[in-house]
Structure formats: structure tokens, C-alpha cells
Amino acid sequence: MSSVPPYDPQLVEAKWQARWARAHSNEPELDRPARPFYNLMMFPYPSAEGLHVGNMFAFTGADIHGRFQRLQGYDVFEPIGFDAFGIHSENYALSVGTHPAKLIPKNIETFRRQLRRFGGMFDWRHELSTTDPKYYKWTQWIFLQLFNAGLAFRKKAAVNWCPKDMSVVANEQVINGYCERHPDTKVEQRFLEQWFFNITRYAERLLNNLDRLDWSDSTRTLQRNWIGRSEGAELIFETPAGTKIPVFTTRPDTVFGATYLVLAPEHPLVDQLTAEEQRSKVNAYRREVQGKDIVSRKVGDKAKTGAFLGSYARNPATDEAIPIWIADYVLMEYGTGAIMAVPAHDRRDFEFATQFRLPIREVVRTDEPLPSVTEDGVLVNSGKFDGMPCRQAQRDIVAWLKDKRLATPQVQYRLHDWCISRQRYWGPPIPIIYCARCGPVGVPERDLPVELPFIEDFRPNASGVSPLARHKEWYFVKCPQCGAQGSRETDVSDTFLDSAWYFLRYPSTEFDDRPWDPKRTQTWLPVTSYIGGNEHAVLHLLYSRFVTMVLHELGKVPFDEPFPKLRAHGLIIKDGAKMSKSRGNVVIPDAYIQKWGADTVRLYLMFLGPFQEGGDFRDTSIIGVRRFLDKVWTTAHEAAGQEAGPLPAAVERKLHETIKKVTTDTERLDYNTAISAMMEYVNLVREQGAGSRAAVEPLLLMVAPYAPHLAEELWAVLGHDRSIFQATWPRYDANLAAGADVEVVVQVNGKVRGRVTVNRGASEAQVVELALRDESVRKFVDGKPVRKTIYVQDRLLNLVV
């Protein structure tokens, strides 16, 4: 054998990365692409620790997809950027005592280096950072588009206040009542005036469009649950004094069983409905509730508490007067903030009624004990509706009450409007000026961006007022409408607004006078393929869809869904747990890349488990994929010195099988099985000593998306002078892949007893005849008559005796 040079990944990778950069080979023609393919991955937050293997796992999977599509002949645009604003970055800056404006550029520098080193096919001309004024100018512009359309408004509302962050956080950032970033800190409820985006107006469309998106089911389900659509009716309960109390219910069929009403303690009608003799009790209860944090209020299995208001309302179905209570198990944020309590058919109402000895009336007959919540039953104690099945009664009772103007069919959503105000420093200032005469006025477009001023002391405080208010020269400003003295909004916007439109910006980063160029947008968007983690299933993906929907309505973009095709990758865990700084199990890939090379690490990450499920990072098995690359290396070098010759039949067949499998698996992101198919193939080639050019070239093309540097190098070794990524993905011949003959399994009574080799497409009779000649089969048939034969063409024969 000719001498094969050693495989030195450091050398090979440096060489090809330099060439790609020099040749601009990762920078597609954006204006006139023949076949545009926008390959998007979720941009990272540039943490101080650097890119970890979880990021690299996600980016490698997406990069393989991009490189594969490039080999299919697409002009692949694969941009990258940095989601660098936000409380995350700011808290870290606070903890190390460095200003984020100094820290972030350093972190980004590290990320850039790492992203280049692992060999991503990134178009660096279009890098962006959300902290760049040239970027957030347009984040502010988007805010103003919503503001002008009446979709951004100020509202005094109960909001989630994190005492650690000393800021309001969105509903989506509260987990079980605890702050997403501070799992030991309970979120408090504060009543503050905040900016909201009216996402609930789009709830129905956000929900319905899910059906036509090519997304994984798991992600769609998460969004569906988050939006939380409930169908039901609003029913009116009226007091003798004529006050109407609307309640929302999903079970109007149970209205005859509503034996009392419960309002949220904050309900605006409480004062008016409270009888004098009950006032002190009621007020005491309301104070008690106010003192509770959200967790102890919202967790369900506590004993019920409440207070009777001393007044009554009329049940619209029975005309009975039923008592009105307040209780903290009723939430002001949902529905009308008031419920009709049907203790016989609702677990919570049942507990409450039991506790306070309120009447329980069964109105749905089932075979379950009370409280029974099923809708499979028939009505009882319900006047003329007795005997009617629940589902029919739901419609008929609403219709009946509707005629009396006491009911309206209604749909409720769990989704709340998106609170975007943050009382923090590190974000884009909300571009609003307050004027005593004109009210809140949008900053005119010509004055954008409202730059975030540098302030030395950017610490938040518990006052609910942002640090920016301390910068007086920045704070005081003339009203753009009337010229009077005004002041700026000092809150910054939520980071999720930054990331809700970055994909629109990428193709147009060189334009300073527009957020995105209409022609570029027309060409490249919506995003062809989006790959990212399921941790963003509700936040980022929902917000991006909302923003896109609004922009579409305003005529700013020609589509209403940004990501028609989305795939979620799994999570890389370490020692059985999610990687996190607090657990101290974050793995940074640099040392592994140093030791093994980027190609090996890429391949390892893709081989350790299914891409869409993730897996455990254990460095012990890296050697396996490295051995595979070594074999490819050796085989290709040996082939370079050989005359081209025909492939042995077995190798040819395996080659076509392999191309078929690798093609479909790579397409479907089943990278782990694609890699094992390539391993099988190279093993066979070596076993058969068949390492010719004809055997190796297609292999290199298949390896190229996975281990791009190695593939380039070996492609050159085989004498090609153009990049392998300008070549075409190999084709397979279905007939060759299938082979001429097949092994058919022979079972007797469902147990495998033998195998026969026959021509593909052999008839049942032929196979039966052959099978009955097999000694072991005969033994089990044992002379008994064959009662039945089941034949699966080219696969299996089962003889039943």
C-alpha cells in the first residue's frame, strides 16, 4: 500500500476554513439566487462562558441541513447573529461588576471565534446583534408600528414583579409562580402601568394557522396549550338592584346547579355588592389575599378561603336568589373574574361548598360520585331540560337564555396580552415621549434610534422606575407634537421583541434606511427551514408569529407566517441533567475540538442520539466516530493512487443502499442512523478491499455535510480542483439498491425456523417449495399438513400447521 499521510484535523480544518473565507464560498448571491434556501437556526445569547456543546449540537444539526441542501443545488443562506440584549446579560454584568456595553462585545468575539472554528457555513456578511443601534432602531420602529395601529397600549394591570430582577416579567417568564431566571424567587403581584402588545386579538389566528404549518406535533401542541382556547358562554346573573354580573362558563348545561356566585377579590363590583354588615369581614379578607404572593394563591390543593358579601343574585335558569361570595380561587385575569359555582360538577366549587356549607345540587346524572365532571351524562333537576344529554343541553340552554338576553356564546383564551415593559437598563428604550398635553407620543421615525445612553450605574431598584430615569439630559425632551417639555419613557422593551423579527433583518443587514428590503424579503422569506430548541416553543415562536402577523396586516411583509417549516431538536444533557451554569455541568467544546478536530466533534454530537431527541454527552465514545473518519481518510488516500475500476457487486449494491438511506435520513434530520449507514458502508469497502475512486467519491459527498473539512480535503486529494460543495449529491439506482435476490425468512407457526434465498419477486409457490426442502423447516412441520401459508413478498413466509 502507498503511504497515507496522517490525518491531522487541525491542519485540514484551518486550511479549509481559510479557503472558504477567502473564496466567500458561504456567501450566496442574495439578489439573484437561482434556488434560494433560507436555512435559519435560533441565534444564541452570547454568554460569558462561551458557546457550549448544547449550542454546538443545535448549530451542527442545522448546518448539516444547510450543507445538504447546498449539495442538492440550492443557494443556501445561513446567517448567524447574537441575541445580546436582556436581563440575562445585564444580571451577569452586574455580578462581575463590568458594564454590559464592554462585556457583550467581548463575549460576541468569543462566540464568533467558536462558530468559525466548528465549521458552520455562516454568511458572516450578514451577522447581526440586537444591541447594535442599527438593529434596534428597527426594533423601536416595530414598536411604533404597533403603537400607531393601536396594538401597543398602556394598561395598569396586575403584573408579575420579580424582586430579584427588580423588574416586571412576562407571564411566559413565570414558572409555577417563580421567576424563570431565579428559580428560588417567588414572583410578586404588582399593579403597575405597563406597555402591552395586544396578542390576544390574534389568539384565534395564531391557533388556527398552526394546522397549516409544517412543524413537529410536539411544538404545535405546546403552542395550542399555551393559547388555551375554551368554548363556552357568558351568562348574566342579576342582582335585585339590577346589577348585572357576567360569568364565563364552559358548562352552561350545569347552570341549574349553580347554587352561588364567586367573584375574584379584586373584582370591581365587590364594593358595590357588599352589604354593610359584611363590609369589615370582606375588607379583611381582601387585605389577606393582597398580602399573598402568587404562588400561595394559585396553587390548587390548599384549603379554600372566601367571604360572603351578604348579597344575592338571580340564577338565570332557576330564578332562585343565590348568595354572592368572593374567594381567591377565582382569578381576575381569566374570563370575567367571576364564576357561577356548580359544586356538584366542579372539584373546586365542591371543596368550597363543603367548606362553607353551601348547597350542592346534582344536575347531571352519571355513574360517578359527586363531584362528577364528565360531559357524558344526562340532565336532572333542570326543568324542561331533564333527560337531555349534556352536549346537547350546552347548546340548547344557551339558546334558551340567549332569547332572554341572559347568555352569549363565547370563547375564552388562556393567553394574555404580552407585557413588554422592563424596568431595566440593557434593552432598547421604548420610543415614547410623555407630554402633559398630548399624552404618550411616539418618537418620530427620523429621530430613531432612541439610543440607549451609557450610564455608569445601571443597577435596577425596587421602586419600579427604570435606571434610565436617572439620566436627566436624556430623560427630558421636547414633545415632538407640541414642543412642550416632555419626558421619555424610561422602560426598555422585552428581549423577546428583539428576537421576534431578527429573521426579517438578516437578508437586509446592509440597508440602513429600511428594516428590510422588499425585494430581498420577497426572495428569501418566509424562512425555508427553521431549526431550534423546544424551549422556545411558546415564547420566541409565538411572539415571532404574532409580530409577523401584525406586519403582514400592516402591509409590511407579504406573508403572515414566518416559519412554515420548523423542526425542534432535542437537548444535550450531561450526567442526566440539563446543562446549566448553576449545576456546573456546562461543557465547552473548545478542548474537544482542540483534541479531536471539529469534524469529529460534529459527527460525535450527531451520532450520540436522535437529533430531534438529544442525548447525554459522554466523551467516552468520541473515539468511535474518529475511527470512522480515519477509515474514510485512509480509504480515500489509497483510492487516489489506484486506477478506476468496477465495483464488486456486493459493494455496488451496498453503495446504492447507503446512498438511499443517507439521503432520506439526512433529509429527515435522522443524522444518527445516516452516520451508522456510512459506517457500515466504509466497513464493507475495507473488508472487500474495494477502495476505488468509484467507491469513495460518493461516500465523500455523503460525508461532506457532516464533516465538511475532511470531505473537502479528500475531494482535493482525489484530484478535484473545485470545492466539494459545488459538486452534486450522489444518486442511487433503486434496482441496484434492492439487489437481485433476497433472503426470505421461513417461519413455522410464527417462529423463525429457516431462511431461503430466492430471486426478487419469486412467487409464493416457489418459496413454499424451497422452504419445505429446508431440513430445519421440515423438522418443525413434522409431516403435518400445512393448514395455511402467509407470504409477504420478498420478506417472509409463515407456514401454519
Place this chain on the structure above:
RNA sequence: GCCGGGGUGGCGAAAUUGGUAGACGCAAGGGACUUAAAAUCCCUUGGGGGGCAACCCCCGUGCAGGUUCGAGUCCUGCCCUCGGCACCA
């Protein structure tokens, strides 16, 4: 509680969706080469049993049933686990 994943060798995992369970890889054991080591190559490797032997038999995909010629895959009822939602009316 509700909604979704998932449970397969010592380990990571495959299995064309009802048709040979454990491909591929790691680890382990044995061997070849070597003064030696590394690297490389070959063999063995789910459990149990039988045979001088090429080999053969039984059991085996969380548990208990069921459907089927045939079940890791479908159905019923459980157990465990991961993720999401949760006093949402």
C-alpha cells in the same frame, strides 16, 4: 389533575411502521502484529441450556391481559420517567 414524549443488552442506540429484536458505535474479554507500548486488524459479547461438530433448542423489548398466522410496534388496564400546562371556571 389535564396534554404530550419515552421505558429495548454493561452503556449510547437501531428496527423499512404488524414480518429475522439488538444494526451502528462505546465498553469488556480473547487473539494477531510488536523487544514493548500505541495504532491497526481478527474473533466473542442479551440470558439460560444442549452438542465432538458445522450448529441446535428455550426464554427475552417496564408489568398484567387481549387481538393476530405473527406484537418492541395495535387494543385494554396498570407502574415508572421526562417535558409542558395548571384553583383557567
